[in-house]
Amino acid sequence: MGEGVEWGLHCCVTLAWLGDDEPVPTARLAAWFDLPPAYLTKRLQALVKAGVLSSTPGARGGFRLGRPPERITLMDVVAAIEGPDEMFRCTEIRRRPERSGAPARQFPQPCGVAAAVRKAEMAWRRELAGQTVADLLAAAPAGAADHTRRHFPRVTG
Amino acid sequence: MGEGVEWGLHCCVTLAWLGDDEPVPTARLAAWFDLPPAYLTKRLQALVKAGVLSSTPGARGGFRLGRPPERITLMDVVAAIEGPDEMFRCTEIRRRPERSGAPARQFPQPCGVAAAVRKAEMAWRRELAGQTVADLLAAAPAGAADHTRRHFPRVTG
């Protein structure tokens, strides 16, 4: 997993705390978390394309949540940033004996090995899809939202 | 996930089918699956170090299963090949506002974001640990073992 996932999730939580009265520019988020601004922008754009965030261009523009926190699952964020492809890619190794001279056979689909690993992968995805940004907000300590709302605007971007 | 995982699992299944009367050299496995021999060796060595396989040096040496298939979980193979580190690494982004001028706070440990993702990661690991190579053998089609035993020795390494 790239670290972009961590960035994305923390940005979502922060945006939720700040509310969506007015959009937050990337420069501020980058300054807050001490991240490279240009690169963070790329990641946020990916979240916009997935509908997790919405962006408003122009002066006083920036990013805000694309929908309420209860409807943003961790799976949404991970999928948007890491890309849609699964972590286990079956290259059909099992068929290669044919290249090496063995006679062709009937193979069940999918490959048993691939199916087994994918079962685990589905558990991972299901667990991610079962948690929302709202859950993260609920689990955060009491003063966290206030602390953010108080000091975020003061950070020099 | 690197493709080494697929290699490792298929090799385990094949080794199980071939039985452990006599060890199987890497060159044969590589020829069977049409894989780069030197690189496959590296992966098998990792499995040996984890106890999944055992190796016998010298002429007529090679690899065989390190323990019965029922006691080799998919987690064992994945951990041996992919390494012990978790896929999500928390870099404690949440603390960085302090660097940017915000006052220090008390943070719960672990970070809520990290905990949420790790919960999903645990589901993935649990699912992998719940399946063994023996399960893969049981799920394979009827003739697969025979087919392998018949044609494997004929492949020119």
Next chain:
DNA sequence: GTCGCAATACTCGGATATGTCCTGTCCGAGTTATCAGGG
């Protein structure tokens, strides 16, 4: 005031370095079986 115009502050998308890790190869050292030759 208000209309128009320029400057500013943002996002968006693409092009481009840089770095890190996965993939793949090679070589030397150690270990064991096999085999040939001499007693």
Next chain:
DNA sequence: CCCTGATAACTCGGACAGGACATATCCGAGTATTGCGAC
């Protein structure tokens, strides 16, 4: 028949090259707000 030594067949570990992908930066284009000046 047995002992000995050489050869061959393997694993093991490290060093190293190449390429793919993640990381990071920069620039031009588009868009909205703000502010200024003229009427």
